[in-house]
Amino acid sequence: MYTTGFPSPARDFEERKLDLNSLLIKNLSSTFFMKAEGENSLDLTVSPGDILVVDRSIEPKEEDIIVSSCCEDLVLSTYKRTSVTERQNTHDDSIWGVVTWIIHRTK
Amino acid sequence: MDNTQDKMRRPLFALADCNNFYVSCERVFDPSLEGKPVVVLSNNDGCVVARSNEAKALGIPMGAPAFKFRDLFTRNSVRIFSSNYALYSSMSDKVMSILKSSAPRIEIYSIDEAFLDLTSLSRNRYDITEFTRDIRGKVKQWTGIPLSIGTGPTKTLAKIANHVAKKKENLGGILDLDTLTKSQQDRILDNVNVGDVWGIGRKYASFLGKYGIRTALDLKDAPRDWIRKNLTVEGLRTAAELEGLYCIPFSEKKPVRKQLMVSRSFGEKVTSFEELRETLAEFSTRAAEKLREEELSAGNITIYIRTSLYGERPKYHNSCSVDLEEGTFYTPHIIETATALLKKIYRPGYEYKKSGIILSSIEKADRRQIGLFEDREQVTRRENLMRSVDSINALMGKDFIRPAVTVNDRKWKMKNSLGSAKYTTSWDELPRVKIGKEI
Numbered sequence: 429m430y431t432t433g434f435p436s437p438a439r440d441f442e443e444r445k446l447d448l449n450s451l452l453i454k455n456l457s458s459t460f461f462m463k464a465e466g467e468n469s470l471d472l473t474v475s476p477g478d479i480l481v482v483d484r485s486i487e488p489k490e491e492d493i494i495v496s497s498c499c500e501d502l503v504l505s506t507y508k509r510t511s512v513t514e515r516q517n518t519h520d521d522s523i524w525g526v527v528t529w530i531i532h533r534t535k
Numbered sequence: 536m537d538n539t540q541d542k543m544r545r546p547l548f549a550l551a552d553c554n555n556f557y558v559s560c561e562r563v564f565d566p567s568l569e570g571k572p573v574v575v576l577s578n579n580d581g582c583v584v585a586r587s588n589e590a591k592a593l594g595i596p597m598g599a600p601a602f603k604f605r606d607l608f609t610r611n612s613v614r615i616f617s618s619n620y621a622l623y624s625s626m627s628d629k630v631m632s633i634l635k636s637s638a639p640r641i642e643i644y645s646i647d648e649a650f651l652d653l654t655s656l657s658r659n660r661y662d663i664t665e666f667t668r669d670i671r672g673k674v675k676q677w678t679g680i681p682l683s684i685g686t687g688p689t690k691t692l693a694k695i696a697n698h699v700a701k702k703k704e705n706l707g708g709i710l711d712l713d714t715l716t717k718s719q720q721d722r723i724l725d726n727v728n729v730g731d732v733w734g735i736g737r738k739y740a741s742f743l744g745k746y747g748i749r750t751a752l753d754l755k756d757a758p759r760d761w762i763r764k765n766l767t768v769e770g771l772r773t774a775a776e777l778e779g780l781y782c783i784p785f786s787e788k789k790p791v792r793k794q795l796m797v798s799r800s801f802g803e804k805v806t807s808f809e810e811l812r813e814t815l816a817e818f819s820t821r822a823a824e825k826l827r828e829e830e831l832s833a834g835n836i837t838i839y840i841r842t843s844l845y846g847e848r849p850k851y852h853n854s855c856s857v858d859l860e861e862g863t864f865y866t867p868h869i870i871e872t873a874t875a876l877l878k879k880i881y882r883p884g885y886e887y888k889k890s891g892i893i894l895s896s897i898e899k900a901d902r903r904q905i906g907l908f909e910d911r912e913q914v915t916r917r918e919n920l921m922r923s924v925d926s927i928n929a930l931m932g933k934d935f936i937r938p939a940v941t942v943n944d945r946k947w948k949m950k951n952s953l954g955s956a957k958y959t960t961s962w963d964e965l966p967r968v969k970i971g972k973e974i
C-alpha cells in the first residue's frame with residue numbers, strides 16, 4: 429500500500445455529517461410524523477401539506493401546538509390548560525401528542 | 536452486579552403482552568375506531584386474526600373464516616381491516632425498544648409480547664407492582680398501545696398472571712402473583728383452563744380432561760410420575776413452573792431458526808403452471824431475503840400447493856421436497872429448485888388457492904463449508920451479487936431489484952381491499968391531522 433501526496437490538513441477535524449433525524453427526533457419510540465390538512469390557519473403557523481413531527485412522550489405546556497383526537501378525527505390546536513387537568517394533574521387521554529417541529533416545503 | 540447475590544435472589548419474571556395488538560395499532564391512528572367492534576383479517580382477507588374487546592363480546596371467535604361471519608359483521612357495523620404488517624411491525628419495534636430501556640433484560644417472544652427479567656431488581660427498593668405499572672403507562676403514552684403485565688417467579692406463572700390481568704378489568708392491566716397469598720394464587724390457578732397454560736395447548740387439554748385435570752391448579756397438583764409418563768419431561772417442567780420452580784430458561788438471544796416458511800392464500804384462484812410458478816418465485820425471493828438477513832443458508836427446499844378446503848370443486852394437495860448438495864441463500868438457485876419441484880407435482884384442471892415454500896436444514900451461512908466440487912469463485916460472486924441486491928433494495932425500497940419472473944402484477948397477489956395506510960412507514964400515507972380553527 430502506497431500513500432501519495434499530502435494528507436488533508438482538515439483530516440483531524442472531520443466530524444460526522446449532519447443528520448436531520450438527530451435534530452428532529454429526540455425520542456424515537458414516541459415520535460411520529462403526520463401531515464396537516466384543511467384550511468390555512470389564521471396565524472399561519474401551520475399550512476396544509478406541512479409535515480408535523482409529533483412526540484407523544486412530552487406533557488404539553490400552555491400554548492403548545494398539540495394533536496388531539498376529537499369527534500373521530502385527529503385535530504391540531506393550541507393547548508389550553510383546563511381547570512380539570514390542572515387540578516388533577518393527569519394526562520388527558522384525548523391529547524395524542526405534542527408537535528415539536530413543522531416541516532414546511534417552500535417550492 | 537454481585538454474582539453470588541444474584542444467584543441467591545429468587546427469580547422474578549414479567550410478561551408484557553399488548554392487548555389486541557393489531558386492532559390497537561389501527562386505533563392509534565384512527566380515533567373513530569374507539570369503542571367500536573373491530574376485526575383484522577389474515578392475508579387475502581381470509582380469517583379473523585385480531586379482535587377488539589367489543590368484537591369478542593359479539594362472539595366472533597379467533598380464526599373465524601370471514602365469509603361465514605359476513606352477516607354478523609354487517610348487522611353489528613363491525614369495522615374490518617386487512618392485515619397491515621408494515622404498520623404492526625414498526626409499532627412493535629417502538630414498544631419493544633421502550634421495554635428494552637425500562638427493564639434489566641428482555642426476551643422478545645413474539646411481535647406483541649416480551650418477557651422481562653426483573654430478578655436483579657432489589658425488592659426492597661422497588662415496588663414491583665408500581666414498577667410494572669409505570670412501564671405500562673409509559674408504553675401507552677408513548678405509543679398509544681395498551682398492554683398488560685403479569686409477574687411471577689417463573690415464565691409460566693408470568694403468562695398466567697398476564698392472562699388474568701387482561702381478563703379482569705379492575706386490575707388495570709397489572710397483576711403480580713408475588714403480592715398474593717398461597718390460597719389466593721391457588722384460586723387464580725383454579726380459574727385458568729389447563730389448555731390456556733403455556734406449553735399445554737388445546738391438544739393436550741382434551742386428553743388431560745379425561746383424567747380430571749381441567750385447570751392449571753389440577754395440573755400443578757397432579758402426581759409427577761403420571762405427568763412424566765403422559766406429558767413427557769416438557770409437561771413435568773410446566774407443572775414445576777406452576778409450583779413456582781424456575782425451569783424454563785430466560786434467553787435474550789433469539790432461538791436459532793429451524794425452518795423458514797413463506798406461504799400465502801391467493802387473492803383469486805390460480806390454475807396455470809405459469810402463475811403457480813410466479814407465486815413460488817415470489818415466495819422464494821422473500822424466503823431467500825430472510826435467510827440472508829439472518830445470515831443463514833438452507834439445505835432443504837420443500838414446496839406445497841393446494842386447492843381450497845371449502846366448496847364442491849375437485850380438491851388436490853401435494854408437496855415435494857429436495858435435499859440440496861450445498862446449503863444456499865442464492866435467490867435464483869432457490870427459484871430454480873422450487874420450479875423444478877413444482878413440475879413434479881403440478882396437475883392441470885384444479886383451482887389452486889394456496890402455495891408455499893419451506894426452507895429447512897438451516898445453518899449459519901458462515902459455518903457452511905464450501906463443498907469439494909463447488910466453484911469457490913462462483914460462490915463468492917453469488918454472495919456479492921446478493922449482498923448488492925439487498926443493499927440496493929434497502930436503500931431504494933423493497934423490490935427495486937427483483938427476479939424477472941416475479942415482475943408481473945398478477946391477480947393472485949395479496950388482496951388488501953380493507954388495508955389501512957402505512958402510517959409509520961410511507962411519506963405518502965402519513966396520518967392526516969385537521970388544522971383546527973383556533974390555532
